[in-house]
Amino acid sequence: xxxxxxxxxxxxxxxxxxxxxxxxxxxxxxxxxxxxxxxxxxxxxxxxxxxxxxxxxxxxxxxxxxxxxxxxxxxxxxxxxxxxxxxxxxxxxxxxxxxxxxxxxxxxxxxxxxxxxxxxxxxxxxxxxxxxxxxxxxxxxxxxxxxxxxxxxxxxxxxxxxxxxxxxxxxxxxxxxxxxxxxxxxxxxxxxxxxxxxxxxxxxxxxxxxxxxxxxxxxxxxxxxxxxx
Ligand code: HEC
Numbered sequence: 001x002x003x004x005x006x007x008x009x010x011x012x013x014x015x016x017x018x019x020x021x022x023x024x025x026x027x028x029x030x031x032x033x034x035x036x037x038x039x040x041x042x043x044x045x046x047x048x049x050x051x052x053x054x055x056x057x058x059x060x061x062x063x064x065x066x067x068x069x070x071x072x073x074x075x076x077x078x079x080x081x082x083x084x085x086x087x088x089x090x091x092x093x094x095x096x097x098x099x100x101x102x103x104x105x106x107x108x109x110x111x112x113x114x115x116x117x118x119x120x121x122x123x124x125x126x127x128x129x130x131x132x133x134x135x136x137x138x139x140x141x142x143x144x145x146x147x148x149x150x151x152x153x154x155x156x157x158x159x160x161x162x163x164x165x166x167x168x169x170x171x172x173x174x175x176x177x178x179x180x181x182x183x184x185x186x187x188x189x190x191x192x193x194x195x196x197x198x199x200x201x202x203x204x205x206x207x208x209x210x211x212x213x214x215x216x217x218x219x220x221x222x223x224x225x226x227x228x229x
Pocket of ligand 1: 174188198
């Protein structure tokens with residue numbers, strides 16, 4: 001496990017204090033960006049692809065530690081348990097502590113403000129390439145898009161491959177599920193799970209979908225969209 005050196009910890013402590021209270025994570029909406037997460041003042045929040053998200057037994061690792069990076073992106077701090085606003089799943093919020101500072105995490109990822117987004121403004125971009133990684137505006141339904149590919153693979157082999165084939169190409173009345181994005185796959189699985197009749201062979205697919213949890217669907221959608229091209 002990578003740990004923060006005392007030098008990088010000291011740099012983090014010198015970050016501008018953006019929040020002095022308990023932070024609430026809320027959802028905002030725009031035509032351009034859909035639903036995205038903000039702090040209680042409406043400032044959009046981002047995650048950085050080169051950070052390491054927290055896991056069950058390790059804190060998140062922060063990779064934005066140069067002064068240039070800190071000038072552009074500020075971690076969202078809190079003094080106590082972050083609160084979930086309407087539409088935010090409280091189970092996805094967490095905290096990572098580095099010395100005296102506590103940062104808010106979402107699905108384990110440290111959250112940042114874009115410093116140029118002063119006040120409660122619209123995000124400038126949903127995706128920014130900078131400082132050796134990608135900054136992504138956090139979609140409020142991020143969970144659905146970020147399934148666990150490995151878990152999806154295991155589930156697929158056990159429950160889906162016998163009909164749709166090992167590579168998703170299908171056969172006879174079992175349709176091919178290749179070349180689809182994660183949203184399409186999860187949408188279809190949710191519709192079957194909800195009992196909707198889609199094609200003439202819905203009866204074969206519906207009982208399988210009925211057993212899937214939201215997490216199963218996200219994991220399957222991540223695996224199928226990534227591997228079956
Ligand atoms: C018993 C065979 C069977 C199993 C097992 C099965 N499916 Fe299906 N699946 C079907 C059939 C048949 C259809 C088409 C149903 C219809 O006519 O609406 C289908 C449709 C689908 C579709 C929609 C395809 C499209 O583009 O219309 C997706 C996505 C899908 N299945 C994914 C899965 C996943 C993921 C699993 C494993 C959890 C799975 N299926 C397990 C038989 C199966």
